[in-house]
Amino acid sequence: MRRLLIPFTALALLLSACQSDVVVNTPTTPPSEGFVSEPDTPAPTSTNTTDPVAARDMRLDSTARPLWLRQRIQSILATRKRNPIIRITRYEYEGQTVYYESAPCCDQYSTVYDVKGQILCHPEGGITGKGDGKCANFDKRKANEQLVWQDPR
Template identity: 60%
Template sequence: MSSAPFFAFFSAALLLAGACQRNVAVTTPTDPPVTGSVSGTHTPNPTSANTTNLTRNRATTFDTTARPGWLQTRIQNHLTERKQNPPVHVYRYQYNNQVVYFETAPCCDQFSTVYDRKGKVLCHPDGGITGRGDGNCADFIKKRTGEMLVWQDPR
């Protein structure tokens, strides 16, 4: 049994998945051919312009209202450090009836951090060697509500 059809299908699925993750809109030309018929032994050249749109579907907006002073200081510290990959993000949530700030980890096995409104570290919900954080807020991902992007490293 040949594996060529499976490989072709698998390759196409990977390409499609990559396009979807990058928010690339791809459409099929619908204009009829200038002359001739679309049925038959040959296919006419497409008559419409390129339909691949490589622009992002939405712009990133930040909630800059009422950023606490300690958070402004953390943001300034991030901007003086080397750029991380992936970039650091800070989100605001409601968790256990309080406002909290979630700072993503810059990479790999490092902990993400949840801070209370005053900047005190509450827990590390993910990251570390196991990927499950420090265990002090194992329900954070399920119970958080009201997500608002507060800051993302723009570099």
């Protein structure tokens, strides 16, 4: 076992420092002049670097909503408001009219219905974000977008 030899004067200094009452105070008022540490960061002088995308001007089309769709809307309204809000949009896809219901949140599936209300596929959502794979080309092949309904709450 090695012994640590500390000179007496160093030991006395160390003991006196430990025995003295050291009080640390945090100032609660700013100094009358100067800065406490560094000056505040100035506001940015450059303009925004992202180009804003114009919002799509989609008129709400409430004509000829099939019964199943009206019932689906009522079932959505019977639940709490979602963020982002649910929207139902009509498209032409693979030669037929379809209805796309946006996902209420996160990893949940969006849904594409045929005109009879049968689920065709889930183009987005799930753990991978790529849906169920049954209509992987939906975003590329959908056409004639028409907003049918969005949650008004």
